[in-house]
Amino acid sequence: MADQEPDGSASRPLLSLRNVNMTFGGVKALKNVSFEVLPGEVHCLAGENGSGKSTLIKVITGVYKPEAGAKIDYDGQSHAHMSPVTAQAGGIQVIWQDLALFPEMTVAENIAFQTVTGRWPRLVNHAEMWRVATNALQRLGVTLDVDLALHNFPIAQRQIVAIARALVGEAKLVFMDEPTASLTQSETDYLLDIVRNLSASGVAVVFVSHRLAEVLEISSRVTVLRDGALVGVYPTKGLTQSRITELMTGKTFDYSVLHRDLSTSSVMLEVKGLSRPGEFEDVSLTVRRGETLGITGLLGAGRTELALTLFGMRKPRSGAVVLDGKPVRFGSNREAIAAGVAYLSEDRLSLGLIQPQAIADNMVIASLDKILSGGFFSSDRKRSLVSGWIRDLGIKIGKQEDAVSTLSGGNQQRVAIAKWLATEPKLLILDGPTVGVDVGARAGIFDIVSKLADTGLAIILISDEVPEVYFNADRVLHMAQGRIVGEYVPGATSLQAIEGAVYA
Amino acid sequence: MTAVTERARSSLGAELASPLAAFVVVMVVFGIAAPNFLSRATFGSVAFQLPELGLLTLAMLLPILTGGLNLAITFTANIAGLTLAWVLQSQGGVDAGIGAFVLGSVLAIAVGALSGLIMGLVIAYTKAHPILVSLSMMIFLRGLGEFLTRGGDVSGFPGFLAPIGYGSIFGIPVPLLIFIACVLIWHVLLTRMKLGFSTYMIGSNIEATRYSGINTRKVQVLVYTLSGAMCAVAGIIMLARFNSVRVGHGESYLLITVLACFLGGVNPFGGFGRVIPVFVALVVLQLLSSGLNLMGSNQHLATAVWGILMITVMILRWVAERLKFLNANKG
Numbered sequence: 058m059a060d061q062e063p064d065g066s067a068s069r070p071l072l073s074l075r076n077v078n079m080t081f082g083g084v085k086a087l088k089n090v091s092f093e094v095l096p097g098e099v100h101c102l103a104g105e106n107g108s109g110k111s112t113l114i115k116v117i118t119g120v121y122k123p124e125a126g127a128k129i130d131y132d133g134q135s136h137a138h139m140s141p142v143t144a145q146a147g148g149i150q151v152i153w154q155d156l157a158l159f160p161e162m163t164v165a166e167n168i169a170f171q172t173v174t175g176r177w178p179r180l181v182n183h184a185e186m187w188r189v190a191t192n193a194l195q196r197l198g199v200t201l202d203v204d205l206a207l208h209n210f211p212i213a214q215r216q217i218v219a220i221a222r223a224l225v226g227e228a229k230l231v232f233m234d235e236p237t238a239s240l241t242q243s244e245t246d247y248l249l250d251i252v253r254n255l256s257a258s259g260v261a262v263v264f265v266s267h268r269l270a271e272v273l274e275i276s277s278r279v280t281v282l283r284d285g286a287l288v289g290v291y292p293t294k295g296l297t298q299s300r301i302t303e304l305m306t307g308k309t310f311d312y313s314v315l316h317r318d319l320s321t322s323s324v325m326l327e328v329k330g331l332s333r334p335g336e337f338e339d340v341s342l343t344v345r346r347g348e349t350l351g352i353t354g355l356l357g358a359g360r361t362e363l364a365l366t367l368f369g370m371r372k373p374r375s376g377a378v379v380l381d382g383k384p385v386r387f388g389s390n391r392e393a394i395a396a397g398v399a400y401l402s403e404d405r406l407s408l409g410l411i412q413p414q415a416i417a418d419n420m421v422i423a424s425l426d427k428i429l430s431g432g433f434f435s436s437d438r439k440r441s442l443v444s445g446w447i448r449d450l451g452i453k454i455g456k457q458e459d460a461v462s463t464l465s466g467g468n469q470q471r472v473a474i475a476k477w478l479a480t481e482p483k484l485l486i487l488d489g490p491t492v493g494v495d496v497g498a499r500a501g502i503f504d505i506v507s508k509l510a511d512t513g514l515a516i517i518l519i520s521d522e523v524p525e526v527y528f529n530a531d532r533v534l535h536m537a538q539g540r541i542v543g544e545y546v547p548g549a550t551s552l553q554a555i556e557g558a559v560y561a
Numbered sequence: 562m563t564a565v566t567e568r569a570r571s572s573l574g575a576e577l578a579s580p581l582a583a584f585v586v587v588m589v590v591f592g593i594a595a596p597n598f599l600s601r602a603t604f605g606s607v608a609f610q611l612p613e614l615g616l617l618t619l620a621m622l623l624p625i626l627t628g629g630l631n632l633a634i635t636f637t638a639n640i641a642g643l644t645l646a647w648v649l650q651s652q653g654g655v656d657a658g659i660g661a662f663v664l665g666s667v668l669a670i671a672v673g674a675l676s677g678l679i680m681g682l683v684i685a686y687t688k689a690h691p692i693l694v695s696l697s698m699m700i701f702l703r704g705l706g707e708f709l710t711r712g713g714d715v716s717g718f719p720g721f722l723a724p725i726g727y728g729s730i731f732g733i734p735v736p737l738l739i740f741i742a743c744v745l746i747w748h749v750l751l752t753r754m755k756l757g758f759s760t761y762m763i764g765s766n767i768e769a770t771r772y773s774g775i776n777t778r779k780v781q782v783l784v785y786t787l788s789g790a791m792c793a794v795a796g797i798i799m800l801a802r803f804n805s806v807r808v809g810h811g812e813s814y815l816l817i818t819v820l821a822c823f824l825g826g827v828n829p830f831g832g833f834g835r836v837i838p839v840f841v842a843l844v845v846l847q848l849l850s851s852g853l854n855l856m857g858s859n860q861h862l863a864t865a866v867w868g869i870l871m872i873t874v875m876i877l878r879w880v881a882e883r884l885k886f887l888n889a890n891k892g
Binding site for chain 2: 370389390391394400402407408409410411412413414418422423425429432433434476480
């Protein structure tokens with residue numbers, strides 16, 4: 058194949074970077090970073106958000122020009138910096154998380170659209186397109202109907218299409234940015250097989266993922282970045298998940314299950330046979346005061362739909378909800394909030410917070426009556442309430458008037474929690490509270506959750522990451538296809554057993 | 562002292578910078594170019610002309626802040642004016658009493674609010690685009706008005722209406738007083754009340770606002786209803802100033818109101834903008850046209866200069882952003 062090294066030496070690096078520095082607006086995004094990829098290797102690039110992974114990829118693909126002094130060797134040639142043209146011509150491809158595909162076009166068009174216009178008059182050669190696409194898929198050992206529109210395929214197959222498109226450009230080095238973020242376990246296994254095939258055929262793959270289990274399974278070496286600097290390069294053999302987390306965050310975490318005695322605590326929420334056909338069926342559960350109930354399951358299991366129904370934004374077809382001893386039937390989320398239900402959305406960017414607006418305004422939006430006096434806002438009352446929440450939750454901000462979008466994911470999530478605590482809830486539903494929050498900042502969020510539970514708040518914690526509910530909830534419910542299919546007590550059941558059931 | 566300026570800054574905001582700068586430039590340029598510019602007469606003419614455009618701009622402001630638009634403002638003002646005119650005529654025309662005027666004004670405001678209410682309901686419940694909804698309302702009101710008036714003027718009003726259009730109290734023109742009162746009401750609504758707060762939030766992200774427990778439909782309906790009511794106030798002032806009502810009066814103001822909002826620092830996509838900077842922007846526009854008038858050019862040229870001013874402001878804002886960005890990068 059075209060990817061063989063001319064001199065046959067596999068041990069000489071395909072890509073080698075030295076002394077890479079990048080500064081954005083006075084902030085050092087990369088500090089003296091070096092990075093190396095061997096031909097045909099599966100290499101993992103690990104680091105928290107903002108550690109410099111994306112910046113590094115953009116330096117390698119020529120989007121950014123590093124500061125003077127950098128040395129980039131790729132495929133036997135030295136460069137002071139790459140350009141998008143040299144990167145592309147040299148066979149460097151990136152598959153970004155959003156895939157950048159065209160859902161309405163066919164698989165063949167998606168794979169081969171860049172390569173199949175001829176000379177003048179530049180008409181599309183469909184036969185050639187079909188041949189190129191079929192070849193690329195064959196190379197991955199996959200058969201797909203290339204004449205079908207892409208939207209007919211599940212996300213895992215679209216991922217394959219994106220990889221196939223990268224191969225059409227005679228790839229030697231493929232970067233994959235969080236390729237498994239939206240895949241189920243079996244789809245992930247399938248993708249990992251594809252990556253192995255790719256590597257066996259001589260293409261080097263750099264894998265960027267925060268799912269550490271996969272990192273350990275697929276890669277041969279791991280490069281860890283923290284705050285724009287290189288922590289080190291490690292052979293995967295001998296690494297564990299907790300060791301990688303320590304390297305990424307520079308902190309050690311203590312994982313232990315909760316042991317809270319809730320036997321004397323009264324029931325805050327009781328749900329009996331709640332159904333919304335097509336979303337969830339016959340869901341029954343209870344949450345006590347001071348208890349954190351974990352709900353896990355794959356995307357699409359009906360978790361968010363259940364939460365939105367408890368929050369009054371959807372109406373159940375049948376079943377009953379009893380909150381604090383009173384049967385409730387909410388006509389809107391306003392009624393739910395007034396009754397003491399709060400819902401932290403999993404989609405912080407577009408539903409959870411109003412990103413362009415001020416931190417202070419986002420904190421008071423759900424409890425405006427508290428800052429009214431005689432029908433008018435009291436700016437002093439608002440300022441002191443907001444300052445109180447910022448202090449209590451340890452939120453790091455510049456000014457209260459700054460836009461929420463200027464904050465890090467972890468601090469944004471604290472603002473969202475403050476917004477709901479300001480409503481003085483009895484039941485707090487946290488839907489994916491760590492989505493887009495760095496590993497290091499997650500612990501801080503769960504500290505807050507644990508303290509809230511200790512004040513007697515009933516909490517429902519929804520997450521598709523089983524360890525998250527395992528270590529932070531008193532009980533764990535497993536939801537699949539709209540039904541509750543299992544209930545576990547962390548400690549009594551092992552994490553692996555629950556993971557096995559959920560990801561099966 | 563610093564606390565006071567800090568408070569002033571936070572309540573007025575950075576949006577005030579560009580309209581104030583434009584104000585200073587206009588004053589200086591015309592002060593030099595036209596010796597009689599800095600006179601009582603100039604300010605008199607500004608003070609009498611400002612309110613019509615100003616009130617319509619207030620009516621445009623609220624929908625823009627929600628990320629929408631109300632293209633029906635001028636015809637809503639006309640229809641509201643017609644309502645008042647008919648009430649006055651049915652009560653004796655030139656001999657109508659104060660009672661007829663009060664009744665007519667209340668009905669006019671009700672008609673304006675009704676036009677806004679209908680638009681608000683359609684926008685909130687069908688999620689149709691405000692441009693299309695208000696465009697439809699505009700065409701409907703225009704057609705209705707022209708049908709009812711057969712395209713002519715309605716005139717013949719009692720003499721006591723003249724002071725509303727031309728009178729002064731303590732040297733301040735009555736229309737200006739009414740306008741300033743409306744500016745203050747809008748300012749308090751937007752800075753101190755729940756509805757104003759929700760208006761901004763909806764303008765930035767309506768779904769996230771709904772998830773936060775705000776009744777977004779109610780807010781949208783109220784915003785368009787208030788917009789319609791404000792149009793009616795403009796319609797009443799226009800009736801008093803022209804001493805007649807004609808469907809199509811003030812039609813040319815429609816797009817100027819959008820530009821005045823923009824000159825006043827209102828975000829064209831919603832979520833940000835304040836009343837006071839918009840007020841200053843309106844004064845600038847009016848001074849510009851009065852100044853040109855004074856120098857002997859005609860009204861059409863003034864409109865052209867307005868356009869140039871807007872484009873200049875956009876370019877200057879871009880330059881200011883670049884400078885800010887470069888300065889931030891230096892540090």
